[in-house]
Amino acid sequence: MSQTTAAETVDVFGPDSMLRRLVNEARWGLAVTRATVLEAAHPQIGTALIGNSTFVTHPWRRLRNTLVSTQRILDPDQRVRTREAARLNRLHARISGTDPQGRRYDAMDAEARAWVVATLFESAVTMYRLSGESLDGPAMEQLYAEFRALLALIEGDSDRLPATLQEFWPYFDDMIEHRLESTEAVRVILYRLFANVPAPPLLRSHPAVWAAGRAVAGPVAAAITIASLPESFCRRVALPDLPGARALMHGAYLTIAVATRLLPDGWVQVGSIMSLLDPDHAGGSGPWESVRRKADQAAAMLRLITPAPDETNQATRxxxxxxxxxxxxxxxxxxxxxxxxxxxxxxxxxxxxxxxxxxxxxxxxxxxxxxxxxxxxxxxxxxxxxxxxxxxxxxxxxxxxxxxxxxxxxxxxxxxxxxxxxxxxxxxxxxxxxxxxxxxxxxxxxxxxxxxxxxxxxxxxxxxxxxxxxxx
Known part of the structure; x- marks a missing residue:
């Protein structure tokens, strides 16, 4: 089996890198959300998420940090990549423990880390397919090589992923059939995170508006995500096949794909979207800045006419x-x-x-x-x-x-x-x-x-x- 080492990643993420372009697109969020569900079904990852992660209580912070980390790990400067890989490894080395069944988990587990990269690759391929942009053979081979290089950068080698694309798909199917479980983390992501996600910074002054929108968007997001998952996985973890969900899912992916093609690049970059949702993310710049400023002005006006909440000074409260x-x-x-x-x-x-x-x-x-x-x-x-x-x-x-x-x-x-x-x-x-x-x-x-x-x-x-x- 051929082996990819960290040293070989020097030129992989250069100007022609598919992965570097992909992770800067807003639609990458669809692939990441889908991949996170697949990751959470791995018993090691699912337990670590429930016991140590803040992704449910602070999802926007987690999203922002993930974006920054991804930008560092794919930086053209090899020194930046190496530094970020070392930081991620130190972070994960501190996460270990025992699940409710008495099984040990460790965030440095090589199989689990390989599975994270595998789900991201498979979800990226699925995202392209559902968006009407199926990758040809050479493009898919290149993307897979880049994901293996990513694993090599953080793990030291890529041996836990199959060496060839042809070998990857049987590996992926085998993981679903024999390693994944219906974990608490899967249910939390699909039914608690989507239903209770707090407002992004831009909308925190409008809790009623956000709650009303979330009541509709939460179940829709869960349905779209479930419908995009492999059927074998849905059977494995007993996820429902909701009527009309697949049509809704296809419509969502195609709509985002059309927007990606028609809107100016600056409007559909993930950084621009984040700067709209979180003013602190981009320092107040980008094509969405005027929209954000108008929203801030409207929020300030609403605060002026809204009675202040009743606060007490009781120490216990x-x-x-x-x-x-x-x-x-x-x-x-x-x-x-x-x-x-x-x-x-x-x-x-x-x-x-x-x-x-x-x-x-x-x-x-x-x-x-x-x-x-x-x-x-x-x-x-x-x-x-x-x-x-x-x-x-x-x-x-x-x-x-x-x-x-x-x-x-x-x-x-x-x-x-x-x-x-x-x-x-x-x-x-x-x-x-x-x-x-x-x-x-x-x-x-x-x-x-x-x-x-x-x-x-x-x-x-x-x-x-x-x-x-x-x-x-």
């Missing part, structure tokens, strides 16, 4: 709300190490930390977690309930949080001048510099940073900046 919106990153109703690890991952990804700084950050969060366990985990089950947190939040120790704040300040202060300037602030928070939070006119001192961080992380003070970092 404040702690309860902070628990739900910030601490419970995985959305399972408990505070445990995966929730704090998710915060560390988000910060490390935003700042693109190297291995040493990333390790310092995770160690600081680990210190805080041990404090929380010692002081709040009354029944010793390794997790903190919302009630346990709310009852004792006011008297929590802060030494762990101080350690996190110190590390966070150090890694944000890239020029090591002991202040965080406007550019460093925006890199971390993806928002404009907040002068009112500092004790200096144009920078953020360590003491001011520490005060603000502790006030937010103990639930005492609201912060738009930290809310955008850890909850949106």
């Amino acid at each position: 404040s702690a309860d709300r902070f628990f739900a919106e910030i601490l419970d990153q995985t959305g399972d109703g408990y505070l445990a190490w995966p929730d704090l690890a998710a915060m560390a991952r988000e910060i490390a990804a935003r700042l693109d930390l190297d291995e040493q700084d990333e390790e310092r950050l995770f160690n600081a969060f680990a210190v805080w977690w041990r404090e929380l366990q010692t002081n709040l985990d009354a029944d010793g089950d390794g997790r903190v309930t919302r009630q346990e947190y709310a009852a004792s939040a006011a008297c929590l120790p802060s030494s762990g949080l101080v350690k996190i704040a110190d590390v966070l300040f150090d890694v944000t202060d890239v020029d090591d001048d002991q202040t965080i300037d406007a550019q460093e602030y925006q890199t971390l928070f993806r928002t404009a510099f907040q002068r009112d939070l500092t004790d200096k006119g144009d920078s953020y001192s360590r003491s001011a940073f520490l005060r603000q961080f502790l006030s937010f992380m103990t639930g005492q003070q609201h912060s738009i900046a930290y809310n955008s970092l850890l909850s949106q």
